[in-house]
Amino acid sequence: MNNYRKTLLALPLIILSGCNSSSNSNKTITKAQVKPKADYVFSSAKLDELYQERQEIQQEAMRLTYDGVQYNKILFAEDLNREQKVVRLADSLGRQIDLYLPDAGVDSCGIYTERKGLDLFDCDAALRSVSNETTLIKTTTNNKELPIELEYDNDLSQYVTSIGSTILSTTQNGNQITITTSFAFNAFYHNVLKETGTIDRIESTLGVSTYSQLFDIVKLYQGSEMRLRFNNHIGGSADDDINMYTGLMIKSNNMTTVVTPTGSVFSGGTDLFAAGYPRILQRADTNKAIALNKQVGVHSWAEGDKTAKEFPYTDESHRKQATYFKKVMGNKGIDFYIFTLDSAPASGEHWMTKANSDKYSFITRIE
Structure with missing residues (x-):
């Protein structure tokens, strides 16, 4: 009986010895965490930083002048697919307009309002004046022959649909x-x-x-x-x-x-x-x-x-x-x-x- 008890008591020591044998002396066995911990801190400071970054996109990513009115704040945006998006902009008085903006060479661009419908304009690569920071399109629309000028930030404009x-x-x-x-x-x-x-x-x-x-x-x-x-x-x-x-x-x-x-x-x-x-x-x-x-x-x-x-x-x-x-x-x-x-x-x-x-x-x- 004593030998049996000694064997049972010795088992944990044998197992521990095996874990710390010379071949594994520098390794730590870590058990995978079963669930993530709910220990992240949501804070006003983090929110303020996020919100300011997003506001920069809304206020600085695009400026559109159409028929003499400047629209410089993005309200909403949506990807139609990987190459086309639609963006709603507002002017300082709250008047709104939708900009259809495909990638260069994909399609014509367009201005849309429910009252006036769609007014297309050419925006292929030849009409896009690209600098290190911005791209400028300056032309007239096809249907109504109205002057249009669109300038967008090359970096910020990539994130407009996150709005x-x-x-x-x-x-x-x-x-x-x-x-x-x-x-x-x-x-x-x-x-x-x-x-x-x-x-x-x-x-x-x-x-x-x-x-x-x-x-x-x-x-x-x-x-x-x-x-x-x-x-x-x-x-x-x-x-x-x-x-x-x-x-x-x-x-x-x-x-x-x-x-x-x-x-x-x-x-x-x-x-x-x-x-x-x-x-x-x-x-x-x-x-x-x-x-x-x-x-x-x-x-x-x-x-x-x-x-x-x-x-x-x-x-x-x-x-x-x-x-x-x-x-x-x-x-x-x-x-x-x-x-x-x-x-x-x-x-x-x-x-x-x-x-x-x-x-x-x-x-x-x-x-």
Whole structure:
């Protein structure tokens, strides 16, 4: 019996000795972290720095003079594809205009307003005067023969579509404020591109424009009950860093979030939906399972050639997301974040099922 006890007591020493044998004397065995820690610090100082960088893009990236009026602030922007974008600019009086801007040699450029329609102008490489810092196009439009001058910063203009393309509008009923999303370029898509959304969804993106609009609404209606309705298809965020601060603003103001029958959220849109409580899904088709309606979608993320799971959970990107979801969802937040990483690759999509939702107490009411 004594020999048996001595053998049991000796086992841990033998194992430890094996781990510290001469061949491994300089190696440390580190167990992979099972979950990211929710220890990232969101702060006003970090937000201010992010916001100032984004404001520089809005205010300095482009200047457009059309028919004698100068437009110098970018309100919204959206990529049509890798070679074409549409940008909404405003002048000092708040008058707005849409600029269709393809890469050189792809297509003519154009100015669009709902009242006047599309006025095209040539903008191929021969008409683009490129310096180290800026590119200048100075010509007249084809249809109306109006003078036009477009100057854009070569670096900042690459990031204009990170501003986002989602409009927030408000209605008030007593102390209740309803905030409703819509796509800034609906008219351009319908009238110029002839896209109505009946075949492929027309999606808007989130960005600093979403944050600034919501900030102004919260400031104006401070203390009111607020409901944020995702009434169009939100395809995601073009700026995850600022989007998390938008979500934290939703959380701190105790907003209800609603996906309406005509709306959906995906990726960064789902992040904002998660920040509300209660979280209500109004089904597009009440006869279908919620996943088939494709209204609440998630996926993983990637950076360059690396997928999210190839980064250790100690990486700041994971810690930011874990902290965000813990703040907006409580104890199930980190597990929900890990679920999104496993749900679909960054290039894919997963539309949440009721079982998914129930597991993480995600959608609190389905109508």
